[in-house]
Amino acid sequence: MYRYDDFDRQLVAERTAQFRDQVARRISGELTEDQFKPLRLMNGVYLQLHAYMLRVAVPYGTLNGEQMRKLGYIARTYDKGYGHFTTRQNIQYNWPKLNEIPDALADLATVEMHAIQTSGNCIRNTTTDQYAGAAADEIEDPRPYCELIRQWSTFHPEFTYLPRKFKIAVTGSPNDRAAVRVHDIGLRMHKNAAGETGFEVTIGGGLGRTPFVGKTVRDFIGKNDLFSYLEAILRVYNRFGRRDNKYKARFKILVHEVGIDDIRQQVEEEWAKIKDGSLRVSDDEIAQYIAQFAPPAFEELQDNDPEFERRKQAHPDFAAWVRSNVIAHKQPGYAIANISLKPIGGIPGDATAAQMELVGDLADQYSFGDVRVTHEQNLVLPHVKKADLFSLWAELNGAQLATANLGFVTDIIACPGLDYCALATARSIPLSQRISERFGDLERQYDIGELKIKISGCINACGHHHVGHIGILGLDKRGKEFYQITLGGDASQDAAIGKIAGAGFSEAEVVDAIEALITRYIDIRTVGERFIDTYRRVGMDPFKEVLYGDR
Structure with a gap:
């Protein structure tokens, strides 16, 4: 899991201080709401139907136990005791008081979290497969590349004011669990004829008023060239995307109206100018980021655990949960445990402060401190011993977090x-x-x-x-x-x-x-x-x- 360096900490601290000053000026009347709007949006603050809303970034859907507990603390301290997990793998708080939001952001900064680029016409939170680093069908963990995208895109001076918001998703599996083809840029990891690992690049996907499935702009781009190629795509969009009509400003509209062939030519021409420059990432640099997402210290276990099988036989409710919510892991003796935030009759994606704190504790106890947020508004503990699944399920069940409905009709x-x-x-x-x-x-x-x-x-x-x-x-x-x-x-x-x-x-x-x-x-x-x-x-x-x- 990536940890902040000194630059990250300084960046988030300075942004939090800036926003505290901006909020004070809004409350004093020095700033009107119209003047304040672009400033709050740059810090993940929306004005909703009844109150302000704070959207907190969860980069590529990955949290540790301490961060999950802090999200619970934020819900209890600054909201009405719950949060809402979103289809961008983020979390929203629907009832914070404006004068308290800077304090909430300062608290989040203590656990390496922020709300930067969760709104506005910028590159939003990059999303990926919730099973990254654990899935049995995975080619390679995509999170190191998501982290590189985060660092490349955060406060990128050329792309701070795009024509409209811009969304990127990455998958490292042939089974797409990240919805990459309905994003402005979708990256699907695969191997080329030479056995090299790289990405198919799709562009122009998106939902909303005019939905489109993305089109392939390049069948294969190598890892070293990925970021210069992304830069080329964004430059083309920034140059030609419409700014006169927000309903026509999304990248998908540009791709649709100009056509994928012409867009491809523009991107390739732009890329040719920059591909050998500073955005080319060396193998050594990539290796450093891969090392930051190294697998946890798995034990050498047999995949067939007799006690696990006995528990399933003895407890039908546990067996039902395993059937729907437990996924195969690449490491023998381990499993991926999905936590449904869709109790029957409940609000999809909502979790109480107590539930978030419990999940943080369970992550530390059973999953090497690793928690994931899914774009389908659920949570995941990605590295659980099969021998621990029954104990985990019992604790989840006591907190109304063991609904056995993943992928079924009530998982809405x-x-x-x-x-x-x-x-x-x-x-x-x-x-x-x-x-x-x-x-x-x-x-x-x-x-x-x-x-x-x-x-x-x-x-x-x-x-x-x-x-x-x-x-x-x-x-x-x-x-x-x-x-x-x-x-x-x-x-x-x-x-x-x-x-x-x-x-x-x-x-x-x-x-x-x-x-x-x-x-x-x-x-x-x-x-x-x-x-x-x-x-x-x-x-x-x-x-x-x-x-x-x-x-």
Whole structure:
């Protein structure tokens, strides 16, 4: 895990002091809200529907136990006792008082955390696979490259004021768990014909008002050249991205309107000017960063633990949790333990201060102090001995953190929606709770199988509804909340934007509509076929029939 150096500490301390002064000037009236807005956004502070909101960066979704406990402390001290984990692997606090936010940032700085570049027209928090460094299918741990991207992009003088926000995701696995193809830049690690490890580079992906799946701009870029190539892409965007219309300013619009071939030519020409300069990273430098993410001191264990198997036989609830929430680890005798933040009827992504503090303690006890935040709003302990899984589960279960629903119908992504967000046009949280309660029976979830439902409270798509197997978009229709359904979206390596099924449904109708879709899927699926597979095989018509046949 990366640790701050003296430069990092100085940078964060100076930024915190600057913002404390800016807040004081806002409170005194020396700064108007319009003057204060760009300053607060540069420090992760939004003005939401009811209060200010603070978004804290969790670089590439990696935390240690001490940091997780500090997040719990921030929730208890400066908020209402909870935080909300986001689809950018960050955490948001919805109720801080403006005059106390500088103190919160100062407290975060003591554990090497900050809120820099979590908002504004800059390069946002780089995200990656939540199982990085642990997954059995991984080519290489992508986090050293995420850290290099963080250092390259933080306060980059050329890219501080981009046409619009810019998002990068990286995966080191052929099974994409980071949704790289719906980012401005997506990096997929793979080997070329010569056996060298590098990255496929996709650009122009993104959700929101105009969703696109990213296009490949380069099949392979070597590790040493990665950062000069990223610089070339950003220079092209900074030069040609629109600044006259914020709805046309995202990189995806530029790629779509100009075309991938012309953009590729511009990038390659720019790269040719800079590729042999200071941004070329040496093998020795890369090795230094890889060493900072060295695997923990694993014990030599057998993969088959008899006591673990006996516990599963004796405790059906534990066995159910293992079945859905425990993933294979690359190290024999270890497992990846997922912690669902989607209790039945709960608010997706929320965790209380006590829960965060407990997870920090459990990380230290069972997972070498390592915690991950997923873009699907859950948590992960990536390095747990199989022999410790039962004890871990028992502690999680006592804290309502052992819901056995990872990847199932109740593992819903949802944005805060109209309960908090000033941009929202409908509520997301109550709808997610009602769907969760409707399908809460575990055996029913097992029967349905993998199904990703994603809900957004407005067209900005913070809930990633475009890439849900079933996506739900909340809209305002003459003062009432209506919900539009999309089908066939996918954020994996087979990324696809969902298609609109038809007219929207009222708040009273939408849960029944979701049940009708799932019932039809069960009726027409083949053995072992997931919802997304069935949709791809039969298309939209059978599902439209059950949604609109009687209308």
